[in-house]
Amino acid sequence: MSDVQIGFAGIGILLALIALRVPIGVSLIGVSFFGIWVLVGDRAAWGSLGVIPYSFAASWHLSSVPMFLLMGFLCYHAGLTKGMFDAARMWLSRLPGGLAIATVFGAAGFAAVTGSSVACAAAMGRIAVPEMMRHRYAPSLATGTVAAAGTIGALIPPSILMILYGIIAEVPISQLFLGGVGAGLLTTFGYIAVIVIRAKLNPELAPPLHEEVTFRDKVLALRETWPVFLLMLGVFGGLFSGAFTPSEAGAVGAALATIIAAVKGSLTWASFRDALVETLLTSASLFIIAIGASMLTRFLAFSGAGDYLSDSVSAIGADPLMLLIGISLIYLLLGMFLEPIGAMLLTLPILLPILDTAGFSLIWFGVLLTKFLEIGMITPPIGLNVFVIKGVVGDLASTGLIFRGIAWFLVADLFVVVALIAFPQIILYLPNLLG
Amino acid sequence: QDLKIAVGFPPGSAAFYALDNLAKNIEANSDMKAKVFALSLLNLKETPPGIRDGIADMGFVLPPYYPAEYAETNLAANLSMLATTGEQIESPGTAMGAAMTEYVFLHCPECLTEHKRMNQVYLGTGTSPTYILHCTTPIRTMADLKNKKYRSGAANFGRWAEAVGGTKVSVPGNDIYEAMAQGVVDCGMFSATELTNLQLFDVTKYITTKIPGGVFAGVATNNINRDTWADLTPEQREVIFKASARSNADVTWKYYADAKRNLNDAPDKGIEIIEPTEEMVKFSNDFVESDLKVIAEQFTNDYGVDNAQAKIEKVAELVDKYKKLTKDMADDPEALAQLYWDEIMSKVDLTTYGLD
Amino acid sequence: MSFIDRWLARATNLTTVIGAIAVVLMMVHITVDVVGKFILFLPVPATITLVSNYYMVVVAFLPLALAERRNSHISVEVLTEQFSPGVQRHIHGWTCLYSAVIFSLLTYRSFLDAVDKYELGSFIMEQSTKVPIWPGHFLLPLGAGLMVLMLLLRFANYLSGRPQPGGSGTVAE
């Protein structure tokens, strides 16, 4: 077998293990370990098992994930966000799927604070899902909404992926950030359209509010929204005034949530303890998967599979449309198995020069690529956003159920991708205007 | 023999340029194959243990990431401010890189031992150009330097920030962009190469040249795994050794050339370039002088390095030697590589080097 | 068996307490550093080093066994949920053994690394502050090792037909 064939065989075995319900992290680590052994030898296999897990977890950057998780869990257990959702329910009662729509808007707002979609999903997950379930939303819609909405976190600036792309492609990060605004907003509205259409077609999914709500009720409901506004004010204010970076925003958010809950009088020992334990459970189950995904990237790097796929695309020839379709397929395929940074590292060295020669704007492509990689975050079998939501909802929903709930949002993503390709101005308008 | 070479920087970076050239030189002069993995195999932090454990055969190692493991090498690297004080040359990195390389190869058996402990064979050093201030606010006078927040990547630059009355802030490489964009730091201290390397053109508004000075010398350009090294034939080892002389020179030259280009481009991108006052330069030079004692103390106490004072004097002497020898080599990597070979690497006994 | 079960429960509880402390410290440490930098121009020393080399390593590895006990590790059940409960039980038992093998490899390898770091007295200098980091390296084999024991207990329970801690491990739709 050639190296590339071994790479694809490894993917096949990985799929089989996952189907047999081997924990995802174990499946990834095992296939990568034995795969590297076969490709390069035992020394490199043992080496990667020694080097990668520690160096991956011992990361300042990743610290925002447990911190945003903690903030979300604290908000939930101390009831900080309940008032906000009650208000949203009353104000959006006429809109089909109002709470889900409020969740998407919440994620889009949160996206301006965090640079990663996992952190965004983590923060929104524990806040939004139980509130939607409390109002008898279908679990698939509730969980699918948050997992998908989390991807907006990497599209609307700041964005870790765009920073890395900017460095690799040598294009201005500020232009990518501006371009991300258009793609992020289009995605936001695409997801809202999905929710409205689904709720219209099947009101069971998101039961409309039947009680009479007077304007007075609506205004009164606003009184209980102060904890969330205070939290948002603190996090946004600190970020934009230069007090902290997005990497630090999670910890500050969690600390603020603790203080607000204490002031509000809803911070009990039990709620604090539950928030901490859930943070630990979710972080550990998420990190072991991310470590496995990181090892899989090295295995595929050794196998040359990324080069092989990229070369196949370049062999398609000069037709720009065919090139774009080929590249789209590659990223949808890689996105199924790899985490975004790995997929980027494996392919960009070959694809960037090709795109540059073909005359595509590398700013436009960077934003489109981010969109593709974010789609990968919610496609089976390895979808990190889905796993975050699975972690925060526990037994309320299976991973299969969450993936099914996401299917509809993927349809919207398909439209968004086609629109971004057909009308590059959606991305390039702001960079051209302000750059 | 297939050599896997890891670079924790993306294609387009100076480090990638040098190691890609290395791979080409190795393939052209031997029957070996060499493949360079840019970022996809090992990142900067993973590279030293990654080479030790054989994930990659060779790679671009930054010893400062592992202060305990490479204490002796880092002592020499910490003296980089010597390259920019005293006699001024066009590209101080050429002097510092060659001085480091001679020091480690010929005068510092402890250095070679610590590379050996990491299961690696040292093959030389190339460096960055001069560290200067990249700021979001203009720094024109001594008074401007006060009460600013400085991003410093190393202890000596942190002490410089405190000496001028500012605050040192630790920000990892990937966070610098956001930290400068949002004003979490006022000035970043690094070489002008990073304007493109880390895409900092967008967020830099003012550059003050010459200060703090110093270069980034904590580099082992292409360390190789000891088992890989031992498995090679003597002829193959010589090919790699000669190619390494060139890749060390390439690192220094490419970093320098990119910095020069970036400083040329900066005004067109709306960045004002400020010359520091005499007073600022003098203050910085005096700091370097007094900081040498601090370095000696720190490496003796915290790192357990013996005879730190004598080692510092040796490195200082070598820096002066190579300032004279390399002063016309700023734009000539070929001549610099030849100097590395003639003055240093040809004096290493390849029949035993790295095989003990 | 129940002795081992009780002992493991106690060990995971202890790791949970340590983990919870690490999470709180991470939050407080970063926040105080942010406030210190912004208001007082006085950053807390070694924040990045402690967050990445201690708190994060605790959070990533110490709760592994607790997550196993609570069935919090993530898997995809789309295919196996079509099978009968008996078949699911067999599959689950043997995948626990496979997982135990993988985590044993990780435990062994990371323990060797930790010993190496200990012998060297590995540390990091953040600015002028020396922070030893070798103890953090032992957290990985500790967390992964507990995970191995937890998985072996599950496999033994499967062989002997005893109920699994934390329920059967099947997820309700």
Ligand code: NA
């Ligand atoms: Na964002």
Ligand code: NA
């Ligand atoms: Na996926």
